[in-house]
Amino acid sequence: xxxxxxxxxxxxxxxxxxxxxxxxxxxxxxxxxxxxxxxxxxxxxxxxxxxxxxxxxxxxxxxxxxxxxxxxxxxxxxxxxxxxxxxxxxxxxxxxxxxxxxxxxxxxxxxxxxxxxxxxxxxxxxxxxxxxxxxxxxxxxxxxxxxxxxxxxxxxxxxxxxxxxxxxxxxxxxxxxxxxxxxxxxxxxxxxxxxxxxxxxxxxxxxxxxxxxxxxxxxxxxxxx
Amino acid sequence: xxxxxxxxxxxxxxxxxxxxxxxxxxxxxxxxxxxxxxxxxxxxxxxxxxxxxxxxxxxxxxxxxxxxxxxxxxxxxxxxxxxxxxxxxxxxxxxxxxxxxxxxxxxxxxxxxxxxxxxxxxxxxxxxxxxxxxxxxxxxxxxxxxxxxxxxxxxxxxxxxxxxxxxxxxxxxxxxxxxxxxxxxxxxxxxxxxxxxxxxxxxxxxxxxxxxxxxxxxxxxxxxx
DNA sequence: GTTTGCATAATTGTATCCAATCTACAATAT
DNA sequence: ATATTGTAGATTGGATACAATTATGCAAAC
Numbered sequence: 001x002x003x004x005x006x007x008x009x010x011x012x013x014x015x016x017x018x019x020x021x022x023x024x025x026x027x028x029x030x031x032x033x034x035x036x037x038x039x040x041x042x043x044x045x046x047x048x049x050x051x052x053x054x055x056x057x058x059x060x061x062x063x064x065x066x067x068x069x070x071x072x073x074x075x076x077x078x079x080x081x082x083x084x085x086x087x088x089x090x091x092x093x094x095x096x097x098x099x100x101x102x103x104x105x106x107x108x109x110x111x112x113x114x115x116x117x118x119x120x121x122x123x124x125x126x127x128x129x130x131x132x133x134x135x136x137x138x139x140x141x142x143x144x145x146x147x148x149x150x151x152x153x154x155x156x157x158x159x160x161x162x163x164x165x166x167x168x169x170x171x172x173x174x175x176x177x178x179x180x181x182x183x184x185x186x187x188x189x190x191x192x193x194x195x196x197x198x199x200x201x202x203x204x205x206x207x208x209x210x211x212x213x214x215x216x217x218x219x220x221x222x223x224x225x
Numbered sequence: 226x227x228x229x230x231x232x233x234x235x236x237x238x239x240x241x242x243x244x245x246x247x248x249x250x251x252x253x254x255x256x257x258x259x260x261x262x263x264x265x266x267x268x269x270x271x272x273x274x275x276x277x278x279x280x281x282x283x284x285x286x287x288x289x290x291x292x293x294x295x296x297x298x299x300x301x302x303x304x305x306x307x308x309x310x311x312x313x314x315x316x317x318x319x320x321x322x323x324x325x326x327x328x329x330x331x332x333x334x335x336x337x338x339x340x341x342x343x344x345x346x347x348x349x350x351x352x353x354x355x356x357x358x359x360x361x362x363x364x365x366x367x368x369x370x371x372x373x374x375x376x377x378x379x380x381x382x383x384x385x386x387x388x389x390x391x392x393x394x395x396x397x398x399x400x401x402x403x404x405x406x407x408x409x410x411x412x413x414x415x416x417x418x419x420x421x422x423x424x425x426x427x428x429x430x431x432x433x434x435x436x437x438x439x440x441x442x443x444x445x446x447x448x449x450x
Numbered sequence: 451g452t453t454t455g456c457a458t459a460a461t462t463g464t465a466t467c468c469a470a471t472c473t474a475c476a477a478t479a480t
Numbered sequence: 481a482t483a484t485t486g487t488a489g490a491t492t493g494g495a496t497a498c499a500a501t502t503a504t505g506c507a508a509a510c
Contacts, residue, residue, distance in 0.1 A: 015299050017493065019287070043462070053495045054462085055280065059287045062244070066291040068381075074240050075462050075501045090378045101322060153315045156293075157382060242463065268492070278465045279492085300471045300492050 018056035022046065023063050030069050030080050032135065033167040037082025041070060068164055083164065085217050091165050092213025095158075099146070099209060100202035102158060103189070106149035107198035118144040118190050126183045134179055135170040141186055145193060145201075172216050185211075243281035247271065248288050255294050255305050257360065258392040262307025266295060293389055308389065310442050316390050317438025320383075324371070324434060325427035327383060328414070331374035332423035343369040343415050351408045359404055360395040366411055370418060370426075397441050410436075 016024075026046070029035045041061065043054040050057070061078055064070045072078035083091070121144050125137040139162065146155060162169075173179045185208045192201035241249075251271070254260045266286065268279040275282070286303055289295045297303035308316070346369050350362040364387065371380060387394075398404045410433045417426035 017299055019493085042460090044460085055494055058284060058463090059493095062284045062287040063291040066288045072462095074242055076503090077461070087378065090376055093376075094378055094382070097326060098323070151315055151318075153312065153319055153386075157319070157386075161378075161382075244463090267490095269490090280464055283493085297492095301473095302491065 018050065018052050019059035019063075022050055022052075022057055023060035025050075026060060026064060027067075027069060027163065030064070031163055031166040032132075033170055035080050037080050037167070039080050041078045041080065043077075067160060081164075083168070085220050088165060088168055088220070089213065089217050091161060092209060092216070095161055095165075096206050096209040096213065098154065098161075099142075099158060100206040102146045102149050102151065102154050103193070103205050104198040104202040105151060105154075106146055107193050107196060107201050109148045109150060110145075110193055111148065114144060114148050115190070115194055118193070122183070122186045122190055125179075125186065131174055134173045135166060138169070138173060138182065138186075139166065145189065168216055168220070169212065171219065172212050175219070182208075182212075243275065243277050244284035244288075247275055247277075247282055248285035250275075251285060251289060252292075252294060252388065255289070256388055256391040257357075258395055260305050262305050262392070264305050266303045266305065268302075292385060306389075308393070310445050313390060313393055313445070314438065314442050316386060317434060317441070320386055320390075321431050321434040321438065323379065323386075324367075324383060325431040327371045327374050327376065327379050328418070328430050329423040329427040330376060330379075331371055332418050332421060332426050334373045334375060335370075335418055336373065339369060339373050340415070340419055343418070347408070347411050347415055350404075350411065356399055359398045360391060363394070363398060363407065364391065370414065393441055393445070394437065396444065397437050400444070407433075407437075 026035075026041070035041070043057050043061070047054045047057045061070060061072065065072055065078065069081055070078045071081050118141060121137060121141040125134065125141055128134060128137055142162075143159075146158060149155065173182060185204065189201055189204045189208065192204055251260075251266070260266070268282050268286070272279045272282045286295060286297065290297055290303065294306055295303045296306050343366060346362060346366040350359065350366055353359060353362055367387075368384075371383060374380065398407060410429065414426055414429045414433065417429055
């Protein structure tokens with residue numbers, strides 16, 4: 001897991017179809033903000049990019065739509081979903097409720113390896129100079145803290161929820177908080193985990209998410225004017 | 226909403242494609258338990274049932290798989306997902322966390338109309354003699370209590386989560402509790418809503434879900450032997 | 451200048467056809 | 481008898497082709 005191989009879990013469990021590859025690629029591009037909200041996703045264009053027909057593209061789109069990352073209308077096409085400030089507020093409220101619970105369940109089960117891995121992620125995040133990578137490292141840190149919870153359904157919901165707002169989270173890291181703030185909060189959460197203080201880790205996680213959400217929404221509402 | 230028309234929201238907002246129709250039909254059949262866990266879903270068979278080619282069938286399947294209702298393997302086909310006792314336990318734990326929060330948010334916003342509608346659903350559930358309809362009415366009652374929360378993302382997560390365990394919930398209503406128990410709990414929750422006691426409504430909802438989950442898992446573990 | 455109508459181009463939805471892979475069972479060797 | 485190989489049928493993954501619908505550009509009328 002810590003070596004240089006860039007294998008995804010799905011690559012190991014079962015051979016990936018074209019639809020899988022396209023789904024992953026589009027999902028990543030949307031999450032990273034490389035495709036903006038409202039931008040059209042033409043089946044033919046995407047098919048040509050991947051040198052395939054439109055069939056697997058459509059299958060990938062169905063999944064993206066089921067997940068809420070794109071919205072499509074019959075004979076009009078699909079566009080990347082864009083979230084209103086209200087929707088973002090609600091999703092951060094959701095995150096602030098569920099993620100503390102997940103980390104609380106994880107803390108008693110966290111291995112020393114996991115704590116070391118999280119510390120590495122935290123340091124890597126603090127040391128990273130390329131802003132394009134901050135989002136990935138931020139996400140990896142949080143995921144590391146949650147994964148020992150042994151609650152696959154909770155984790156899948158957390159992942160899908162984060163996918164929806166990941167683009168916007170990156171705005172906070174880029175422009176708003178400068179990310180120095182995030183690093184300090186990360187270290188505090190991690191320290192609470194190391195001290196096996198589940199309640200505190202949960203509480204700090206809740207604050208971390210609430211702060212990010214409020215900062216982000218304030219930023220977006222300013223941008224709008 | 227209370228009339229005899231059986232229109233779904235999607236039918237009104239946009240014209241349904243074959244894939245939409247097939248998705249809805251398969252989803253309902255799985256949720257209702259008409260197709261059992263582990264049962265194979267052959268593309269060709271389903272396509273013939275709907276008098277279409279396999280293309281829209283596959284698109285429907287992609288959505289079902291994204292939602293976790295079916296699992297598929299390349300060149301092997303798709304089967305209806307079946308949940309282990311552990312998975313069911315986790316999902317009920319999730320429900321017991323999120324649904325009380327949703328009802329707490331809904332109570333202050335509940336209209337008199339909604340309360341009346343919920344009372345009708347509750348009475349209809351109590352009066353229904355056809356066991357095949359208990360699941361639908363149970364679900365409709367809960368949905369009525371949640372809908373005024375004005376939290377579409379929370380509601381979508383609640384819905385998708387309930388879809389996963391709906392088949393199993395019906396077992397509780399059929400065999401285990403006889404459903405008399407469920408009716409009493411429903412009325413208690415509704416009374417708390419009428420009294421605008423959000424905390425109590427949430428607490429009763431949590432207990433309601435926890436009881437159902439424990440009863441169900443105990444039943445399943447007995448069945449296994 | 452704006453609007454309306456229509457022809458044309460783009461785009462999506464689906465059917466049909468072919469390739470790749472798996473499953474089951476029979477034939478053969480050990 | 482067991483293990484292995486080979487082959488036929490079933491099943492899925494994907495490409496191509498066509499139909500249905502929507503967007504676009506342009507000319508004519510107001």
